[in-house]
Amino acid sequence: MLLDEIEQVCNEFGGDVVCLARPTAPELTRAGLLEQAAALRDGLRKIGVEEGSRIGLSLAPGPDLLTAIIAVWSLGSAFVPIDPNEVQPRRRTIVRDGQLSAVLAPRITDEHAALNTLAVAVTNGQVTATSGCATAPIRDRVPDEAYVIFTSGSTGLPKGVSVGQSAITSYIHSARCLYSVPEQGIVIPSQLPPTFDAALTTLLLPLVTRNVAMPVADPSSATRALASLIRDVESPVLVKTTPSQLRILYQLLSDGDIAHLAEQGATIIVGGEALDFADLTRFRQPSIAIFNEYGPTEATVGCSVYRVKDDDPHAGFVPIGTPFPGTTFSLNRATGGPQNEGELVISGVGVALGYVNVPGSDRFIHGGPEPAYRSGDRVRLDPDGLYHFLGRGDDQVKVNGYRVELGEIDAALRVVCRGPAVATLTDGGIVAVAEEHADLDLDALASQLRALLPPYMQPTAILTLPRLPLTPHGKIDRQTISQTIAVRARPRPADPLAEHVEQRWRALLNLAEVRADTDFFVAGAHSITALTLTGQLAEDLGTNVPISLIFDHPTFADFVDAVRACTGDVDSQVHKPEAVARDVHRTPSAAQLAIIGAEGWADDPAQFTVTAAARPAFRVIQVV
Structure with a gap:
């Protein structure tokens, strides 16, 4: 052992x-x-x-x-x-x-x-x-x-x-x-x-x-x-x-x-x-x-x-290859389906003993020459003996009577988006969610997807996020993405202050949309951005907006409520929207820069230290 x-x-x-x-x-x-x-x-x-x-x-x-x-x-x-x-x-x-x-x-x-x-x-x-x-x-x-x-x-x-x-x-x-x-x-x-x-x-x-x-x-x-x-x-x-x-x-x-x-x-x-x-x-x-x-x-x-070999392609999914020594793969083929595709069944010494809290699970197969496990993963065996992952069996959904594998749409999205992207099923149909990057061309995505997917698999909408959320294990968190889509769908009532703050956030962070739960720092901001935001809002509203507000209330809805509580009824005082476009890239004031200088720059150029003058403690924001 x-x-x-x-x-x-x-x-x-x-x-x-x-x-x-x-x-x-x-x-x-x-x-x-x-x-x-x-x-x-x-x-x-x-x-x-x-x-x-x-x-x-x-x-x-x-x-x-x-x-x-x-x-x-x-x-x-x-x-x-x-x-x-x-x-x-x-x-x-x-x-x-x-x-x-x-x-x-x-x-x-x-x-x-x-x-x-x-x-x-x-x-x-x-x-x-x-x-x-x-x-x-x-x-x-x-x-x-x-x-x-x-x-x-x-x-x-x-x-x-x-x-x-x-x-x-x-x-x-x-x-x-x-x-x-x-x-x-x-x-x-x-x-x-x-x-x-x-x-x-x-x-x-x-x-x-x-x-x-x-x-x-x-x-x-x-x-x-x-x-x-x-x-x-x-x-x-x-x-x-x-x-x-x-x-x-x-x-x-x-x-x-x-x-x-x-x-x-x-x-x-x-x-x-x-x-x-x-x-x-x-x-x-x-x-x-x-x-x-x-x-x-x-x-x-x-x-x-x-x-991975030198002559492998530069796009498309990497094969999962061949089994480890002591492991055997077999396929549970669907009736009428291709002979080389099916659910992967894993047999051999590496199969776990079972679930400690789900006795008798039908995923584990006992009684054969070796222990076996039904993985729920759909795979394809190619002529060279290599296995290719096709998606999860439980990611299969129905759209207008058609069976659809979300994993197949994920694969097409990654090709056309040239980055992380996933599909999820909502009440309004299939929605694609892509991670934002400089080369992402939303206008071209629909036509490119039409070349890769049949009509019933086309997303009804394509949304973007600054970064796709990950589980603690580093995998794309599809459940959180689905929840995010639901939040996006909730209409916000008319609110002049919220609309103005949203314009500031969108301009500073280069966001197409700001949701109630958008986190200022997760969306890409750092301490300099925070200084710029609060300085702009102070000028817009004609009153002090402490930098501590954005650190204590980093999500959009909470921040707007905090600004409203701090400044009173300022809806009628909000400057016209064109002010946002005029001074988005305005640098921090001398006073703001003095605050930064008092602590100094960190060795890492992507990390800044800001001391809030109103509080004895400071908070470090790391941008990853």
Whole structure:
């Protein structure tokens, strides 16, 4: 099992650094990792945590997380990652449905204390505080269980996927071979949240080799921190990311940064959602190996892979490739459908043990020669033996009696929009939502889509957002987009002040539309924009508009209400709309610039510090 391999490497090369959490955390050697894990295991036993338990880990990527994983496994138990920022109702559901005996965290908060289980604060392998009592271990738990990952469920409640030790061991062995991971000499950044099982690639590979794990410096801005690491690293790297995160990296990294990455040598593994060749253009260099990894959580991180080749196209979806060793793919074909298309059924050692809170799910197939899982993903097998992802089976909708796969429309949208875009079904029909960028030509999209899609699949409307929202795991959040569309559809009553403020926002942020829930800073503003906005409104309204208003009320509707409360009945005083066009690019006043100068510019040109004169504290806005 994997724990035996980890202990063997750590004992043999105890002086090697296994984890370097930059910039301030000390280095953790392999011998130190084993010592801390043993101390934590013994500490958990002393406070009543027994063998066979499930233990929640509310820890960010870093030394304490690696220590906790080894401690839990050496205790004969399974770990359950919990997002430190998870909302309390969902956290309670995970504790209840996962039957957790304890939850480990850096410190005990009121939320941890209210989880009806043992809360344990851990630092450097030491139990520093506790609250509550450990519950008894699960009597019917499968002894082979390594971890449980809770994923979104179709019922609205999370489903706990139980994965065995043999499955995760098989995955790590396959990944090490398929991605040509050397015995030593590379850095492996860890920026993905542990609740996303893709993170296990970057957490566990350093433990079974002599390579170094490097958690990102700032989990709250993981992509920016990853970009910084790529700029600074002086050794080959292995990066695991999602297509959506990769697109942001694409914008953050200069050609020189990518040239530096290529000079060092890199392996980039992309997974979690469909990958387009167009997102890889600048990374396709001889010394950068790029892999598209496919696999649902129920098939243990990844179960198939495709390596991008020099002669591959520069647009269109990347194949999901061929199955991992020990894994078999088969197709559930629809009656009358193509022989080479259907729902993907995954069989083999990597298939999970089942759901801990959905007994008897028909997704898992038992009784055959190997465990199997019905993925719900539609795929196509081409003549070369490569599998291609076509979309989710549950993304199938009906429009005027026709069956429509939203994934197919997504594919066409990405081609014509040349960037992230998705389709969703509303009461008014299919609506396309695209991410704004300089080359997006809305006028040309309709005619281009007509060339790719039949009439019944044409979107009835095309909307844009400054950036498509992502889930915590870095995937495009279709549910939030649908909610955003619903908010956009709500008419706003006539309001002279709101209309004027909206014009200011649209002009400053270059937005086609401002919604009630539009966030000023998420839409692209920074501290200078905030100074400019409040200065303009103060002049427009003939009264003071404190800069603190936009920081305290960043969404449009809240900001308008705050301005109204601060300035009184000013509707009749609002300047004429043409004033907006005249002074959009007006620079901040001398007084405003003096405020900035008092704190100074940050080293990063995209980060500014503003001190509100009316308050003793200041707020930093980072623009990603």
